[in-house]
Amino acid sequence: MNPIVSCRPCPEYDADKIIPLLEEIYSQTQGPLLEGKTVLLKPNILFDEAPNKAVTTHPVFIEAVIRFLQSQKVSKIFVGDAPAMHTASFVPRKSGIWDVCQKTGAEWVFFGKKSVTCSLPSGKVPVTSIVHEVDYFFSLPKLKTHELMGFTGAIKNSFGLIPHLHKARQHAFRRSAAVMASFFIDLNEAILPDYIFMDGIVAMEGPGPGNGHPYPLNLILGSTNPLALDIIATKIIGYHPLEIETNHEGLKRKKWLTSMEEVVVQGIHIEQHIKSDFKIIRKVSLWKMSFGIVMRRIPFLRRLERRPVFAENRCIGCKACVEICPVGALFIHPKNRKKVVISNKKCIHCFCCHEVCPNSAIEIK
Ligand code: SF4
Numbered sequence: 001m002n003p004i005v006s007c008r009p010c011p012e013y014d015a016d017k018i019i020p021l022l023e024e025i026y027s028q029t030q031g032p033l034l035e036g037k038t039v040l041l042k043p044n045i046l047f048d049e050a051p052n053k054a055v056t057t058h059p060v061f062i063e064a065v066i067r068f069l070q071s072q073k074v075s076k077i078f079v080g081d082a083p084a085m086h087t088a089s090f091v092p093r094k095s096g097i098w099d100v101c102q103k104t105g106a107e108w109v110f111f112g113k114k115s116v117t118c119s120l121p122s123g124k125v126p127v128t129s130i131v132h133e134v135d136y137f138f139s140l141p142k143l144k145t146h147e148l149m150g151f152t153g154a155i156k157n158s159f160g161l162i163p164h165l166h167k168a169r170q171h172a173f174r175r176s177a178a179v180m181a182s183f184f185i186d187l188n189e190a191i192l193p194d195y196i197f198m199d200g201i202v203a204m205e206g207p208g209p210g211n212g213h214p215y216p217l218n219l220i221l222g223s224t225n226p227l228a229l230d231i232i233a234t235k236i237i238g239y240h241p242l243e244i245e246t247n248h249e250g251l252k253r254k255k256w257l258t259s260m261e262e263v264v265v266q267g268i269h270i271e272q273h274i275k276s277d278f279k280i281i282r283k284v285s286l287w288k289m290s291f292g293i294v295m296r297r298i299p300f301l302r303r304l305e306r307r308p309v310f311a312e313n314r315c316i317g318c319k320a321c322v323e324i325c326p327v328g329a330l331f332i333h334p335k336n337r338k339k340v341v342i343s344n345k346k347c348i349h350c351f352c353c354h355e356v357c358p359n360s361a362i363e364i365k
């Protein structure tokens, strides 16, 4: 059977209005039977931020999914993540996700508390143990742009199963978007989400995933197939889906899809929802890539590569960027604690520092 991606227009975060849409989407895409099952929900919590910033999956969206699952008589619901810069005592208060857990009776789990080793073709990685202890793993990505990967959706959301700083370390061994994409597909092949509900009611455009701008896309998407879902989501925000490395790599492997044409979209006419004004991350054209390869070989020209630039006037000296940098390319200036110094020689352009900066003090230029 062809993979189905079901979409519904939804103009606002109102759980009572979202629940019937989730019911329709779930039945149209033939999600698994839920009665008596335990379910882990994995929203995108890049870092704990207010819901209106569109950094995290919206708490009302999560509440609606929880209430939908409860109406299907699941036995227990867990909600979890392990953002890179937070420790074991972390609970997502600012984003409102902790309150939703309290209100609905879902149990919050910090993924860093207990992990197991997952063997992938490209090496072993730690993943949260709870994903193997529940009956179903539901992924709840936020639709956002991403400076390194172009887009973060269903495939990329599973990266969060790897506890906090272990995520950033993966970049040290995989120094390009293409190699990271292959790793993300490996991870999804090892631990495939049983279902995905994507929060595209307010998406993030521009310099995502942490410092972009909210964009009212007014859509909810659902599928059992993460690749099919990402292909449709990227098409809607104005990419050619093959511009995104994870889509490209996923299609190349022919495991979940053999061609984009196989995907069946239900619930909307996709052509009516494709955005021409959504600020995507500029595609790196072939000549730019060739130029980049040449640049890397000529030290003087390396200065022209896309790289993080630090705005001293916005830096609050929190050191999050220094701590997350997987190759130790950053340090705080010895005489000014609000000035970050970068070693361009060491930088591998993973943009993890940009992702975690809480005060938009890092731009990619
Ligand atoms: S400085 Fe930033 S972009 Fe460069 S390697 Fe470190 S975290 Fe990645």
Ligand code: SF4
Pocket: 310, 314, 315, 316, 317, 318, 319, 320, 321, 322, 338, 340, 356, 357, 358, 359, 360, 361, 362
């Ligand atoms: S640049 Fe951002 S992340 Fe780095 S120390 Fe300053 S405020 Fe913190």
